[in-house]
């Protein structure tokens with residue numbers, strides 16, 4: 001068993017003062033704001049809380065509690081800090097190549113499509129898929145729902161304006177992903193920023209959604225939830241995978257991050273692999289559909 005976990009799977013080591021303080025902080029936040037970090041993976045949660053302390057000038061974790069209970073701005077900063085919003089355009093290009101070759105023909109068989117990006121961070125992944133769908137002639141018939149727990153990330157995603165450096169990595173990834181045009185066709189640069197065209201945004205709905213405390217998004221043909229489950233402990237991963245499974249249509253496709261798995265989970269029997277190494281699955285089971 002993980003030495004940082006108590007028997008109920010919670011983040012704690014008996015007698016470890018800072019472990020107790022973190023648990024009290026997380027409990028206080030849950031009671032006050034309804035944001036539930038209680039089943040986040042210990043190691044990364046501890047790291048993020050410590051970074052937040054350094055950035056905000058706190059010397060003890062317990063000193064954060066009275067302040068955060070009363071100061072909503074401090075809470076917003078905390079959430080923004082705890083949410084690791086690292087992402088990039090066409091991240092893991094081989095996943096996009098596989099989607100293009102193996103998933104697009106399936107999606108093309110539907111007259112209307114629903115796609116959900118759960119944990120979209122600042123939106124680079126959503127726009128990358130929008131470009132892919134556009135090149136494959138499916139964008140016009142697609143409703144894309146892009147959600148994240150962190151309101152600040154959702155705001156950036158909705159704007160679709162990024163630092164020019166984002167394009168360098170994006171251009172390289174786009175080529176490797178099997179992109180059919182020139183990446184520069186999809187943005188214009190101004191004052192050190194790149195701006196994505198509004199036609200790429202017209203079918204995307206951005207909103208906040210918390211995978212731990214909010215409900216299912218129904219009738220999705222494709223769910224992309226990459227590099228989110230890694231921040232959860234196994235119990236929470238299982239709960240969220242169940243929610244994602246219930247949100248998919250029969251034969252719907254689930255794309256996880258390349259370090260994430262579902263073979264341990266209670267819904268693994270409902271899925272068959274499309275590209276197991278790239279963590280792309282098809283929902284074949286009827287449970288929850």
Ligand SMILES: C[S@@+](CC[C@H](N)C(=O)[O-])C[C@H]1O[C@@H](n2cnc3c(N)ncnc32)[C@H](O)[C@@H]1O
Pocket residue numbers: 083084085086087088091118119120121122125147148149150153209210211212225226227228231257
């Ligand atoms: C590393 S980013 C992944 C971004 C993108 N999917 C990718 O792979 O490039 C993880 C995102 O998960 C979001 N997240 C963490 N916990 C969440 C939750 N309970 N509900 C929804 N989003 C969550 C964070 O806010 C963050 O934006």
